[in-house]
Amino acid sequence: MLASERRQYILEKTQETGRVQINDLSQELGVSRMTVHRDLTGLAQEGLIRKVYGGATTTASPRVDDDACAMCSMRVRRRTAxxxxxxxxxxxxxxxxxxxxxxxxxxxxxxxxxxxxxxxxxxxxxxxxxxxxxxxxxxxxxxxxxxxxxxxxxxxxxxxxxxxxxxxxxxxxxxxxxxxxxxxxxxx
Ligand SMILES: [Zn+2]
Ligand SMILES: [Zn+2]
Structure with missing residues (x-):
């Protein structure tokens, strides 16, 4: 499984269940807890999940920095980002x-x-x-x-x-x- 596939899996699972545990993910994905930890850190840095003790939860809303849309230059709003x-x-x-x-x-x-x-x-x-x-x-x-x-x-x-x-x-x-x-x- 590619790193990007693993991160996709983690992201989808977090969105589906609301919360994931490092131990569970390590078993399901057949990778070390350290690898899962790194994946979670990467996803959290992108603002896609929120790290909590022993795992991660969904973010209520995306990290949107009032950036302009890359397509039409309108301001990106949280509600439709x-x-x-x-x-x-x-x-x-x-x-x-x-x-x-x-x-x-x-x-x-x-x-x-x-x-x-x-x-x-x-x-x-x-x-x-x-x-x-x-x-x-x-x-x-x-x-x-x-x-x-x-x-x-x-x-x-x-x-x-x-x-x-x-x-x-x-x-x-x-x-x-x-x-x-x-x-x-x-x-x-
Ligand atoms: Zn746009
Ligand atoms: Zn638009």
């Missing part, structure tokens, strides 16, 4: 899942990405999230993209606000296509 983690440990921040998914298309070197569940406000893995695209609920960029951990919750919002429920790949493809259309309109 989308964060790409790169192999070299650096982070790229986007204002919302709309810009985040576009960045993900442009920056395939990102090893993982997190965003905020629109309903519950907690960090979720963008890979397994469900997206409500082009609904009437516009919180940031258009076409609006809202992100949910659970598909049934995305569908609840869809009933109220329209739009299409998609997985990550579908949402990325949709945004690429819609940007091409916008570009075509811009041409004289």
């Amino acid at each position: 989308f964060i790409l983690n790169c192999e070299d440990g650096s982070q790229i921040q986007a204002c919302c899942p709309h810009c985040g998914l576009m960045l993900l298309t442009m920056r395939p070197e990102a090893i993982s990405a997190l965003t905020v569940d629109f309903l519950h406000g907690r960090m979720i893995n963008v890979r397994t999230a469900t997206y409500l695209v082009n609904s009437e609920l516009t919180v940031c960029c258009t076409p609006s993209v809202l992100c949910f951990q659970f598909q049934d919750e995305a569908e609840r919002f869809q009933r109220g606000f329209g739009g299409e429920v998609m997985d990550r790949a579908q949402a990325q493809a949709y945004l690429s296509t819609s940007m091409d259309i916008h570009r075509a309109h811009d041409e004289p």
